[in-house]
Amino acid sequence: DAKTTQPNSMESNEEEPVHLPCNHSTISGTDYIHWYRQLPSQGPEYVIHGLTSNVNNRMASLAIAEDRKSSTLILHRATLRDAAVYYCILRDRSSGNTGKLIFGQGTTLQVKP
Amino acid sequence: KAGVTQTPRYLIKTRGQQVTLSCSPISGHRSVSWYQQTPGQGLQFLFEYFSETQRNKGNFPGRFSGRQFSNSRSEMNVSTLELGDSALYLCASSIQTSNTGELFFGEGSRLTVL
Numbered sequence: 339d340a341k342t343t344q345p346n347s348m349e350s351n352e353e354e355p356v357h358l359p360c361n362h363s364t365i366s367g368t369d370y371i372h373w374y375r376q377l378p379s380q381g382p383e384y385v386i387h388g389l390t391s392n393v394n395n396r397m398a399s400l401a402i403a404e405d406r407k408s409s410t411l412i413l414h415r416a417t418l419r420d421a422a423v424y425y426c427i428l429r430d431r432s433s434g435n436t437g438k439l440i441f442g443q444g445t446t447l448q449v450k451p
Numbered sequence: 452k453a454g455v456t457q458t459p460r461y462l463i464k465t466r467g468q469q470v471t472l473s474c475s476p477i478s479g480h481r482s483v484s485w486y487q488q489t490p491g492q493g494l495q496f497l498f499e500y501f502s503e504t505q506r507n508k509g510n511f512p513g514r515f516s517g518r519q520f521s522n523s524r525s526e527m528n529v530s531t532l533e534l535g536d537s538a539l540y541l542c543a544s545s546i547q548t549s550n551t552g553e554l555f556f557g558e559g560s561r562l563t564v565l
């Protein structure tokens with residue numbers, strides 16, 4: 339599985355937008371880009387995923403570079419509840435690894451009131 | 452709709468003992484995966500079960516095993532416990548209609564080995 343690189347930590351102020359970057363320079367054509375987050379004392383939860391085009395859902399937006407070697411998770415208005423570890427993960431859509439995620443160290447997001 | 456349920460939530464064992472953890476997936480989900488989370492190694496994939504068959508296995512010793520029942524509930528077992536097995540063990544389920552489907556995680560079972 340291709341590797342991703344994320345900053346170890348980021349800070350944001352409440353009510354402001356947050357841009358969480360992820361580099362995946364060795365991404366293959368069949369890799370989807372997934373984001374999960376883990377709130378304190380909870381299991382990870384799905385945030386969003388995409389292949390080539392930018393994606394939006396109720397939680398966040400995902401901006402994917404044209405060459406797909408990087409992506410950015412955007413939280414439009416950070417709340418205290420968004421403080422979590424955010425994981426950027428590549429999933430090969432052509433593999434049989436339906437339940438296997440390769441987690442890196444993720445980005446710990448701190449939201450200040 | 453009930454989420455993924457893991458039991459027990461917390462347990463303490465001593466070295467050399469064995470432990471069995473249980474996971475009930477979301478109703479209708481047939482794929483169950485297990486992960487180990489430690490401060491040093493982060494989240495690591497243990498194995499995945501689908502329709503009572505192991506589909507994938509991570510890089511863990513044979514002391515770690517699992518199974519899945521016909522109702523999709525899953526158990527994992529760790530034998531001859533070592534101090535390093537202290538961790539949060541997470542279970543995830545998915546419908547498994549595609550290779551990139553969303554995984555739903557439980558809150559985990561926290562194992563402490565003394």
